Amino acid sequence: MNKAMQGRIEExxxxxxxxxxxxxxxxxxxxxxxxxxxxxKLARHGLKPGEFTMLWVIGLNPGIPQGLLARKLRIKPAHMTKLVQRAVDAGRLTRTVPDDDRRTVLLTLTPDGARFVEEKKPEFLGYLPREAVALDAGEFETLIRLLQRFNGMEDAR
Amino acid sequence: MNKAMQGRIEExxxxxxxxxxxxxxxxxxxxxxxxxxxxxKLARHGLKPGEFTMLWVIGLNPGIPQGLLARKLRIKPAHMTKLVQRAVDAGRLTRTVPDDDRRTVLLTLTPDGARFVEEKKPEFLGYLPREAVALDAGEFETLIRLLQRFNGMEDAR
DNA sequence: CGAATTTTGTTTACATGGAAACTATTTCTA
DNA sequence: TAGAAATAGTTTCCATGTAAACAAAATTCG
Structure with a gap:
């Protein structure tokens, strides 16, 4: 009954x-x-998942409003402001306030930003499959699809 | 070609x-x-996922060393120290330094802690299935199993 | 129209969690 | 056995991310 009595504590x-x-x-x-x-594998290359994902999506959707991007990536506006600020400071992003709605901020990659995304793309998209050690290719594929469905991403947009 | 020219910005x-x-x-x-x-659904009940999980596992493994618990839950030691401290302050946890190894800290629920876990258990374990809106029961089950495999949790321990 | 409301983004203050350096204890080894 | 190395946990400092309050612009509606 006593704690000290029971020999082994925990393995x-x-x-x-x-x-x-x-x-x-x-x-x-x-x-x-x-x-x-x-x-x-990658952090030493100065690659942060959140930052890269943001730039990636902006690259595919040039001129996307900051708020829409935040909603899509499930990043809170307050945090998005900081991420954008950093990327602008790093010379990878351009903020544009359009005349027809001067509240919004439209985001576009700079040439440097586009180069950065292009350069890091293989490392970023390639670091994952090896992780699936315990899963075979088919299972991994199923996991991806189920997660997409779970997230309401019906087609692979 | 011009940004302002292309009518719609993004939907x-x-x-x-x-x-x-x-x-x-x-x-x-x-x-x-x-x-x-x-x-x-639950945060207002003063229920934090990490805190509850910690107490839950201690309840199932009374006297577990703090470091082992940290490794199992993938919580860093520095953070674990704080979580434990808070739970002790809240009167839900007891720290014991055993005589045979005075470096380690063994964790046990107090009666209050055990009551807390028992009380919150249904809410905590029950908040999830409704989330699987986009998945049917079988798919959800598959997702759980694949995630377990992915995490190297072979059997349902 | 013009005041009230909504939308968009920023600022500030705080919470969460980790890395690095440190202390205490135990184990290893020469 | 004494010194070196390993182990366990704590402390301090910093990075990430959020909530709440705010400011500016657009929209709604009386």
Whole structure:
């Protein structure tokens, strides 16, 4: 009964119980795993996932309003302001306030920004499949598709 | 050619391109989605996912060393120290330094802590399925299993 | 029209979480 | 066994990201 009595304290078989099937918990663990793999390989190249994703999407949607971009990437406006500011300072992004609505800010890549995206693209998009060690190609494909559906991304836009 | 010339600026069909199949991006979106749903329903009850998960696992593994718990939950030691401190202050957790290794800290729920976990369990474990709006029961089940595999959680421990 | 409301983005103050450096204890090794 | 190395946790400082309050411009509506 006594704590000190029970010899061994704990080894590496920790029980998770029902939480092992909690979507939130599983997503968090998966994300940390991907994150770690990402930083092991790419962070030293000055590549931050959020920053790169933002530039990538702007590259595909030149002139996108800052707020729309924030909603699509699920980034809060306050944070978006800072991300944009940094990218502008780094010379990768241009802010434009259009005449027909002087509240909004339209975002476009600078030539440097476009070059940056083009250059880092293979590393960024290629760092993931090796992560799927425990999953075969088909399972990984299924996981991707299910996550897309989960996120309401019906087609692969 | 001119930006101002092209009439419409952008509407709600934003192009993601290849990043729409990036595991990291998809996981982030999914987690934000789950997080939002969680807070809409439960945050007001003073329930924080990380804190609850920690208490939950300690409840299932009484006397678990703090470091082992941190590794299992993928929480950094520095942060774990703070989480534990808060839970101790809230009267939900007990820290014990055993005589046979006075470096380690063993964690156990207080009666209050156990009551808290028991009480919040249904809300915490039940907030998720409704989120799977876009997925049917079988797909959701598959997603859970694939995420477990992805995380190296072979059996449902 | 002109006041009230909504939309868009910024600023400030704070919370969350991690890296690096540090302390204490235990284990290894010469 | 004494010194070196490893392990466990804490502390300090910093990066990331959010909420709340705000400012400016556009829209609504009486």
């Amino acid at each position: 590496d078989k920790v029980i998770f119980g029902e939480i092992a099937s909690s979507i939130g918990f599983l997503l968090r663990l998966a994300q940390v795993r991907v994150f770690d793999a990402f930083f092991d | 709600d069909k934003v192009i993601f391109g290849e990043i729409a199949s990036s595991i990291g991006f998809l996981l982030r979106l999914a987690q934000v989605r789950v997080f939002d749903a969680f807070f809409d």
